[in-house]
Amino acid sequence: MPSLMTPPSTSRIQVRPAAEREGRKDYISIRDYGFWYGQKKALEGISLDIPERQVVAFIGPSGCGKSTLLRNLNRMNDLVDGIRHEGDITINGRSIYDPGLEVISLRRRVGMVFQKSNPFPKSIFENVVYALRVVGVRDRAQLEEACETSLRKAALWDEVKDRLDDSALGLSGGQMQRLCIARAIANRPEILLMDEPCSALDPIATGKIEELIHELKEQFTIVIVTHSMQQAARVSDRTAFFYLGKQIEYDTTEKIFMNPSQAQTEAYISGRFG
């Protein structure tokens, strides 16, 4: 298992040894975490562990802080002025706020797929290999191989293999979102963050993405934010429910949906509030 300190390399495209498939239980560990946008407290007292190579869903009503927490896992919120945090988040035992850890190398390990698909105005090929380009890969064969691997994993290869040089902006909405997934996994991150990846897609495209999540969890630890209870139930191993910036309940998905221990969780899941 490469640690967060090793410099990004592109030769990591390999099958992980079977012995590691168990993974650590506290791969991502969030401890007493609080977060402020300026004076506004967005998160408070969050503590949860995300096991390796599992899918964890964050659910909760709008404004509950689930996206904020997700965006802090790869420090995307650094772009916002006047932010502050307390507590700590560690990935594989190492704090993401470690001053010796560059945010760029963190993001190379923690890929992200956004709510609104956001392909670059470049060709499909260039979109997928962008993450390799930024680490300086020039070798055409290596780029092509990475492109094909990623597109296959994102279940998009058969649809676009004949038009890799066409603009990515000519794809359909569902294809664009799968392209964004292919782009996010092209440099083999360890974690994939998905911020409502299906909210703008039709049921068929959503189904494809969900199948994809099942396949991807063989290799990636996935954290997904979703507004759809059914989706959380279908794709995730564990589910965390947030309300007003607080973590209400975190347990296996089965437990959360069948037998929640908190009344608020049950009320939300059954649609009585939220």
Add this chain to the structure above:
Amino acid sequence: MATPSDSSTPRGEAWVWFSGLGLIVGLGMVIGLLSLVFLNGATVFWAPPVPLAQLEDGRALIGQLAQRRIRAGSPADQPKYERQYQVGLRELNGNSYLWVDESRIKAETFPADILGLERVENGPAFVRPQSLRRSDGKVVAIAEPAFEAAFQAEVAAASAVREKLVEITRHRIGEVNAAMDRARVALRRAEDLKLADEIAARKAEIAVLDERYAVLQAEAAKVTAGGAVASLVARDAAGREVVVPLTQVIRAWFPNRLDTWGRVQLYASRLGEFIFDEPREANTEGGLMPAIFGTLVMTVFMSLLVTPFGVITAIYLREYAQQGPLLRIVRISVNNLAGVPSIVFGVFGLGFFVYVLGGSIDQLLFADQLKYNNNTPVFGTGGLLWCSLTLALMTLPVVIVATEEALAAVPRGMREASLATGASKWQTIRDILLPASAPGILTGVILAMARGAGEVAPLMLVGVVKLAPSLPFDGSFPFLHMDRKFMHLGFHVYDLGFQSPDSDAARPMVFATTLLLIVLVVCLNLGAIWIRNRLRARFKGASF
């Protein structure tokens, strides 16, 4: 009871009409200006029939109608007109143009034998030819059928002679003179440093150049004396005899004999001269080639200088600088730069670029030149480089503001997507933000070009001249001479309109030059718009 939407609809109507009116007034002014310039500018080269006018007092004149206007002081209900004729023959009449009361004209006829001449000196002439003295000495009278053919052949032969003369005197002797100047500077330096070998070498070089100069002079003399010069004997309206050597004639036409096709050909020939030739007669005749070239080169250089400066500044302001009160002050200052009168930039350019920067360059790189060539500055005087820099500075705010806005308009998602894949800030700017904002940046450059190409006031201080001896681009190393002074269409308009010794002759040229300047600016802008549209097509379908 009226609901808010009921009452606001008619009130909104009034605003639609009001804003529409504003648009109409604005459009009307633009169209009025353009059509005035176009009508006056495009008809300058048209050759109308030329009348022979008999006046009441028995005098007569031959001339092309230039203007017609209401006489000052005539009653408004019964206006009296006066006409201005271009009669030419400045050496006889003292002035090429003549005002005549319309009421004093008894009769106007259009004799077929009236000949129009464009001449190297003393402006045009409208005469009635009598006979042609050919270069072989034979005289052909106007009545002979061979006259016209012989005349056109002699005009063509004479202009070939004249061109050869120009080639020898201006270009070849000019080259020798330039080499001579350099050799003299080198000689003075060698003498000062007491380098015996160098002195001898330079003296030998000067002797060779002197010899070449003498040879060229002799060649030029041979060309002019190569045969008896053909000449035309003609009479003006008053019957005075005029002898015009044909080497003086640039163009000759019979204005009352030409058919429409002939007039079109004449128009094309004059337009070609206007665009591709050099000016004559204190810029009131001839072409504008040096001014067109100067304007074009200066504008292109200005754009090349202002784009990187402006884009880099905007990237810093938008992407790197800490947003806060200080940055707000910087931004307000940059925007206010756009409102500074352009002449102030000219004064700054003269004080800083020309004297400080140019002076320092001369001290550092051209010290010998200064010392041994009577302190003649190279870069320490106005020139193409300083003009481009001054205008680049003047148009900088436009590019900065446009680039900042284009960067801000790139969707947040695209920026986040790039950063989330592990790209650094600079990689995100270079690979994602700049390509996506390129059309917006180009819009800024287009605005900057439009403003820069039409600017005159600052240029007068930092390097534009009335008549430049040579183009800023030629065959001698380093080909592009950024230190040279140059001509500019905008300044040319000012010079023709307000500094010309013959304001009547300059008047049509002012319109033609203005039209040309407008066309040039439009062409530059169309070029930039074409590039922008190609860039936009690449981002077609993007969500911005």
